Amino acid sequence: MRRRWLAGITMAAVLGLAACGGGGGPAAPTGQASGTGGGAKQQVEVFSWWTGPGEADGLKAMKEIFEKQNPNLTFFDAAVAGGSGDKAKALLQSKLQADTPPDTFQGHAGAELLGYIKAGDLEDLTFLYDELKLKDAFPAQLVEQISYQGKIYSVPVNIHRSNILWFNPSVLKEAGVAAAPKTIEEFIAALEKVKAKGKIPLSIGSEWTVTHLMESVLLGSLGTDAYNALFKPGADWGSADVTKALNDFAKIMSYAGDPQDDWQPAAAQVAEGQAAFNIMGDWAYGYFHNPPEGGLGKQSKTDFDWAPSPGTEGTYMWLSDSFTLPKGAKNRDGAVAWLKVAASKEGQDAFNPKKGSIPARKDADAALYTDYLGDALKDWSSNKLAGSVQHGVAVSQPWLASINESVGLFIGTKDVAALQKGLVDAAAANAQ
Amino acid sequence: MARKGGSALRRARAWLPGLLLVTPSIIAIGVFVYGMLGWNFSLAMTDKHDEVSEGNFVGLQNFVDIWDEPRWHLSVNHAILFTVVFVLGALVLGWFLAFLMEKGIRGEGTFRAIYLFPMAISFVATGIVWRWLMNSGQDERAVGLNRLFDVVGLPQWAWFRDQDWGMAAMAIPAVWQMSGYVMALFLAGFRGIPEELREAARVDGCTEWGVYRHVVLPLLRPVTLSALIILGHISLKTFDLVMAVSGKQIITDVPAVFMWVAVFDFHDPAKGATIASYIVLSVAVFVIPYLIWSVRKERRS
Numbered sequence: 001m002r003r004r005w006l007a008g009i010t011m012a013a014v015l016g017l018a019a020c021g022g023g024g025g026p027a028a029p030t031g032q033a034s035g036t037g038g039g040a041k042q043q044v045e046v047f048s049w050w051t052g053p054g055e056a057d058g059l060k061a062m063k064e065i066f067e068k069q070n071p072n073l074t075f076f077d078a079a080v081a082g083g084s085g086d087k088a089k090a091l092l093q094s095k096l097q098a099d100t101p102p103d104t105f106q107g108h109a110g111a112e113l114l115g116y117i118k119a120g121d122l123e124d125l126t127f128l129y130d131e132l133k134l135k136d137a138f139p140a141q142l143v144e145q146i147s148y149q150g151k152i153y154s155v156p157v158n159i160h161r162s163n164i165l166w167f168n169p170s171v172l173k174e175a176g177v178a179a180a181p182k183t184i185e186e187f188i189a190a191l192e193k194v195k196a197k198g199k200i201p202l203s204i205g206s207e208w209t210v211t212h213l214m215e216s217v218l219l220g221s222l223g224t225d226a227y228n229a230l231f232k233p234g235a236d237w238g239s240a241d242v243t244k245a246l247n248d249f250a251k252i253m254s255y256a257g258d259p260q261d262d263w264q265p266a267a268a269q270v271a272e273g274q275a276a277f278n279i280m281g282d283w284a285y286g287y288f289h290n291p292p293e294g295g296l297g298k299q300s301k302t303d304f305d306w307a308p309s310p311g312t313e314g315t316y317m318w319l320s321d322s323f324t325l326p327k328g329a330k331n332r333d334g335a336v337a338w339l340k341v342a343a344s345k346e347g348q349d350a351f352n353p354k355k356g357s358i359p360a361r362k363d364a365d366a367a368l369y370t371d372y373l374g375d376a377l378k379d380w381s382s383n384k385l386a387g388s389v390q391h392g393v394a395v396s397q398p399w400l401a402s403i404n405e406s407v408g409l410f411i412g413t414k415d416v417a418a419l420q421k422g423l424v425d426a427a428a429a430n431a432q
Numbered sequence: 433m434a435r436k437g438g439s440a441l442r443r444a445r446a447w448l449p450g451l452l453l454v455t456p457s458i459i460a461i462g463v464f465v466y467g468m469l470g471w472n473f474s475l476a477m478t479d480k481h482d483e484v485s486e487g488n489f490v491g492l493q494n495f496v497d498i499w500d501e502p503r504w505h506l507s508v509n510h511a512i513l514f515t516v517v518f519v520l521g522a523l524v525l526g527w528f529l530a531f532l533m534e535k536g537i538r539g540e541g542t543f544r545a546i547y548l549f550p551m552a553i554s555f556v557a558t559g560i561v562w563r564w565l566m567n568s569g570q571d572e573r574a575v576g577l578n579r580l581f582d583v584v585g586l587p588q589w590a591w592f593r594d595q596d597w598g599m600a601a602m603a604i605p606a607v608w609q610m611s612g613y614v615m616a617l618f619l620a621g622f623r624g625i626p627e628e629l630r631e632a633a634r635v636d637g638c639t640e641w642g643v644y645r646h647v648v649l650p651l652l653r654p655v656t657l658s659a660l661i662i663l664g665h666i667s668l669k670t671f672d673l674v675m676a677v678s679g680k681q682i683i684t685d686v687p688a689v690f691m692w693v694a695v696f697d698f699h700d701p702a703k704g705a706t707i708a709s710y711i712v713l714s715v716a717v718f719v720i721p722y723l724i725w726s727v728r729k730e731r732r733s
Contacts, residue, residue: 086680090696097483115699119484207681258568259593265569274573398482401697405503408682412506412595 044334046323047078047092047102049085050355053294054286058355062157065350066341073334078102089397096121101326103335109146109156109322111231111399112392116324117153123325124151128336132343137361141385145393146322154322157342158357161376162281162388163216163309163317166267166288169302171199171276180307184220184248187310191255191277200257200275205266207259208390211407213279214249215389220311221245224384231387231394233431237424243416246423250416259411271298279309281319281391285372286356300371308379316383319391320360395430402426469712476705483699494706504707507685513599514606514686515667521607522663523656526614533615534622544619547612555609559676562605566591566677592678602684606673610666614659621655622648657722664718669711687711 050059063075080088095101107113116122129135129152135143175194181187191201219227222245229235260266267284269275288298298304323342329335341347348359353368358377369377387393406422476494480487498504529547533540565576568590578588591601633643671688678684680693687707695704
């Protein structure tokens with residue numbers, strides 16, 4: 001009998017611990033980290049959603065540099081699995097509300113962090129930018145787009161590009177399309193030609209990939225300046241130009257194949273020659289190119305090829321993973337040490353070739369970035385910049401949720417007027 | 433005096449340990465179930481539409497406003513479609529399995545275990561498996577059920593990616609999971625019907641079908657009602673299965689998923705609480721009449 005009681009109490013204690021620790025496992029006690037016990041290693045809890053092939057390797061490479069530079073600190077990987085961080089963000093939300101933040105967490109640089117900033121969850125990192133002269137290291141337009149009221153709250157560790165048109169050269173050849181379409185009109189004509197050959201003109205994944213497609217069509221149809229103006233105060237989402245862009249989007253969507261489960265199977269349809277085009281961010285390159293354990297093992301330029309999405313040549317629609325310093329971090333010094341690694345040339349050059357992205361710094365070692373990444377690095381230094389909607393640069397989380405809702409309803413109704421009304425309402429309710 | 437005090441002590445001895453035993457759970461349920469429910473309802477009646485603002489009392493405003501949203505109508509319709517397919521499917525399949533068992537099948541224990549087993553699996557695990565089984569890939573990309581359909585020459589289907597009937601497909605794994613449990617309920621019901629009643633009916637010249645129609649089915653009514661209540665409330669608050677199969681997409685949006693999106697994506701606590709209140713109320717519509725009915729029945733007997 002007594003043993004059963006004991007078992008019950010132990011069980012309850014374990015459950016309680018698990019609830020508090022957020023599934024931290026045996027390495028959870030970040031509380032110890034604050035105590036500066038003589039010589040004991042302090043732990044830095046780094047929260048991210050990098051658990052997939054490529055991204056986890058990049059994080060590991062950065063971790064090694066961090067532990068070499070900081071022998072008295074240990075890196076605790078608090079990554080939560082799940083593409084684009086849905087589950088990680090929900091867990092983070094509860095941790096922040098309970099005032100038990102991780103020492104540093106990953107977030108998309110830009111407006112996505114606005115909610116955390118307004119709630120007073122993040123420390124201003126301007127001091128770090130001054131100390132490390134980061135304003136010179138990052139492009140000026142990037143620094144401007146991630147600043148909020150003159151302060152900067154995150155350190156970008158990489159840059160991804162979202163406006164990429166991936167295509168299958170042999171499917172295009174078969175359909176008589178000479179080269180990647182440069183304008184929306186050429187794109188629609190090319191889609192029609194592919195359709196006539198009986199292949200899928202455009203592959204599409206789950207609902208967020210449709211929003212991803214829409215941001216590229218908006219940029220391609222409106223042009224960079226008009227697109228960027230949509231996210232400034234007083235923007236007019238109800239204009240005739242936006243109507244035209246959304247009609248283009250509806251027309252392009254009419255060529256889309258059956259929706260796949262996520263972006264990977266949709267991208268694979270292009271690489272395997274069932275579909276001609278797919279618009280997806282440049283993380284697709286790693287998926288196409290990597291050996292079969294994590295990727296498709298395809299040859300670039302023969303099995304798949306790329307171009308800026310139609311109408312967007314000369315513009316780099318960017319997104320960036322970045323790290324922050326939450327207020328009340330248990331091990332603030334350790335977190336700052338991590339941010340210094342994330343901001344450094346060495347850290348970014350270790351992380352990015354593995355993750356399949358380019359560094360945010362202008363002084364990175366260009367020799368490390370070849371094939372697609374070489375193109376990307378070249379464009380990054382010369383192109384105009386636009387912020388991605390789906391990936392948290394241009395709009396805050398509630399605004400994005402409203403946009404996704406309108407797009408999700410549009411997939412069912414195909415009603416362009418209702419879509420535009422939804423976008424107008426979303427902008428009115430969430431203008432920053 | 434001393435004797436009286438002694439009897440009070442003796443009486444206390446009779447009820448005190450029992451009270452002490454249940455007090456912690458009464459307190460815990462009071463705080464974590466009813467307290468939280470109350471908190472949720474009071475939050476739903478404020479205008480706390482972001483995490484930082486304080487929120488003022490606005491009465492039933494949120495409850496009315498949500499009916500202006502096309503997405504809310506969509507998710508309610510989805511929940512109804514899901515409930516109808518799931519409850520009917522599980523009742524019919526569960527009844528049929530119990531019927532077969534009752535007819536006397538060899539190795540009944542084994543079959544019972546097999547059919548009951550899915551209930552031991554969490555909806556999340558079920559969802560992960562069915563996500564693959566109901567993959568929308570067609571032709572050479574087909575996997576799971578679509579591959580099977582391809583092989584036997586049946587038309588392939590987009591399953592839960594079908595705009596109109598996707599929610600009906602979503603109910604299939606739920607039927608798979610719960611019909612074994614319904615079978616167990618019905619089997620107990622069948623076994624509870626005295627053989628004499630059936631014999632009497634047969635003597636009176638009833639056909640075998642007539643025995644079921646006029647004797648067995650009416651006596652199964654209480655079991656059917658219990659099954660309906662259990663399935664109905666599971667169905668209305670369904671969340672984990674939908675998230676595991678399809679994620680938070682509009683095409684399979686149900687109120688519980690909408691609630692998650694409202695709280696974690698829209699960062700709108702009041703809206704999330706409003707949806708949660710509606711879910712609780714809809715479950716109450718099922719459960720409260722059942723409770724009243726069973727209390728009355730107990731009094732009658």
